Amino acid sequence: MTRRRRVVITRLGGPEVLRVDTDDAPRPGPGQVRIRVAAAGVARADLLMRAGRYPGRTPTPPFTPGWDATGVVDAVGPDVPARWRDRRVVALTLTGGHASHVCAPAAGVVELPDTLQGYAAACLPLNYVTAYELLHQVARVRPGERVLVHGAAGGVGTALLELGHLHGAEMHGVAAPRDHPLIEEYGAEPVHRARAGPTRADVVFDMVGGVTLRDSWRSLHPAGRLVSYGFLASRASPPGDLLRLRLWDALPNGRHAAFYRLSSSARRHPERIRATLERLVGKLAEGRLRPRITACIPLDEPAKAHLATDDGASRGKVLLLP
Numbered sequence: 001m002t003r004r005r006r007v008v009i010t011r012l013g014g015p016e017v018l019r020v021d022t023d024d025a026p027r028p029g030p031g032q033v034r035i036r037v038a039a040a041g042v043a044r045a046d047l048l049m050r051a052g053r054y055p056g057r058t059p060t061p062p063f064t065p066g067w068d069a070t071g072v073v074d075a076v077g078p079d080v081p082a083r084w085r086d087r088r089v090v091a092l093t094l095t096g097g098h099a100s101h102v103c104a105p106a107a108g109v110v111e112l113p114d115t116l117q118g119y120a121a122a123c124l125p126l127n128y129v130t131a132y133e134l135l136h137q138v139a140r141v142r143p144g145e146r147v148l149v150h151g152a153a154g155g156v157g158t159a160l161l162e163l164g165h166l167h168g169a170e171m172h173g174v175a176a177p178r179d180h181p182l183i184e185e186y187g188a189e190p191v192h193r194a195r196a197g198p199t200r201a202d203v204v205f206d207m208v209g210g211v212t213l214r215d216s217w218r219s220l221h222p223a224g225r226l227v228s229y230g231f232l233a234s235r236a237s238p239p240g241d242l243l244r245l246r247l248w249d250a251l252p253n254g255r256h257a258a259f260y261r262l263s264s265s266a267r268r269h270p271e272r273i274r275a276t277l278e279r280l281v282g283k284l285a286e287g288r289l290r291p292r293i294t295a296c297i298p299l300d301e302p303a304k305a306h307l308a309t310d311d312g313a314s315r316g317k318v319l320l321l322p
C-alpha cells in the first residue's frame with residue numbers, strides 16, 4: 001500500500017492549526033487517476049478557509065486544502081485506461097492538493113508536454129483558469145476595451161493582467177505604489193487604490209467588495225460590466241454584496257453586474273474548464289505566460305508556506321513540494 005503525507009487543517013485558526021499527517025494513499029475510484037504530486041499551489045483561498053473567512057463552501061475540519069497540483073499519474077481507477085500511468089499532468093483539484101498523492105477526475109487532468117519542465121504548470125489551474133473565465137466567459141472582454149483590475153498584484157490579478165494584455169485589452173491595475181513596477185511589467189497601467197473610482201472602465205474585476213464594489217459600479221462606463229469574484233474587505237460571507245450585484249444587474253441601464261466562482265463552474269462545466277486548462281498549458285509551453293513562483297517550500301512546513309503566501313512583500317505563487 002502506498003503511503004501518503006498530507007497537510008491537514010485541524011480546526012479553524014492561524015497557521016498553528018496546520019499539521020502534516022501520514023496515512024494510506026487513497027485508491028482512485030471510477031473515472032479517477034491518482035497523482036503523485038510534484039508541486040501544489042498555495043492560495044489566498046487556502047488561508048481564508050483555514051481562518052474560517054472563505055465566503056464559499058468550506059469542508060468541515062479536519063480536511064486537506066489545495067486547489068491545484070502538478071505531478072505524475074501513479075494509479076488509475078478501474079475504468080480509466082492504463083496508458084494514463086506515468087504521464088506528467090496538472091489538475092484543478094479544488095481540495096486535497098496539499099499532499100504527496102491526490103485523486104482527481106481523469107476527465108479533468110491535462111497532460112504536460114515534455115518541453116514543459118519545472119513547476120510552473122502548478123500556477124495555472126486556480127489563478128489562470130479563474131482569470132480566463134472572468135475575461136472570456138463572464139465579462140467577454142473585447143480587444144481594445146478598458147479593463148480595471150483590483151488586487152492587480154495578487155495571484156488572480158496578475159493572471160488577469162497577463163491574459164487581458166495578450167488578448168489586446170487596455171489593462172489598468174489597482175495596487176499599492178510598491179507594486180506599480182510589477183503592474184507595468186505585465187503591460188498594464190498602474191492605478192492608485194484611492195483613485196480607482198473615476199477610471200470609466202468598460203469592465204471592472206473586483207475581489208475587494210464593500211465600498212470598493214460600490215465605487216466600481218459607479219465608475220463603470222455605460223454598457224460596462226462589473227464582475228465580482230471575492231470579498232477580501234469583509235470578515236465573513238457578505239450576502240449584502242451578492243444581493244447588490246443581483247439588483248444592479250436587473251437595472252435597465254445597460255450595465256451588468258455578476259459574481260463568479262470557479263468551483264461552481266468546475267462542477268457545472270468540467271469540459272470547458274479542462275479545455276481552458278489545456279489551452280493555458282499550451283500558452284505556457286509556448287513561453288507566452290510567465291507565472292511568478294516566489295517560494296518552493298517542503299510539504300512538511302505548511303505554516304511557513306501560509307505565512308509566505310500572506311506576505312504582501314513577495315509577489316508570486318508559493319508552492320508546496322512533497
Ligand SMILES: NC(=O)c1ccc[n+]([C@@H]2O[C@H](COP(=O)([O-])OP(=O)(O)OC[C@H]3O[C@@H](n4cnc5c(N)ncnc54)[C@H](OP(=O)(O)O)[C@@H]3O)[C@@H](O)[C@H]2O)c1
Pocket residue numbers: 043044045048126127130150151152153154155156157175176207208229230231232233260261262263312
Ligand atoms: N471566485 C473565484 O472563483 C475565485 C478564484 C480565485 C480566487 N478568488 C478570490 O480572489 C481573491 C484574491 O485571491 P488571490 O489568490 O489573487 O489573492 P492574493 O494573491 O493574496 O492577492 C490579493 C491582492 O489583493 C490586494 N488586497 C488585499 N486586501 C485588499 C483590500 N482590502 N482592498 C484592496 N486590495 C486588497 C492585495 O494587495 P496588498 O497585499 O497590497 O493588500 C493583493 O494584491 C481572494 O478573495 C480569493 O478567495 C476567487
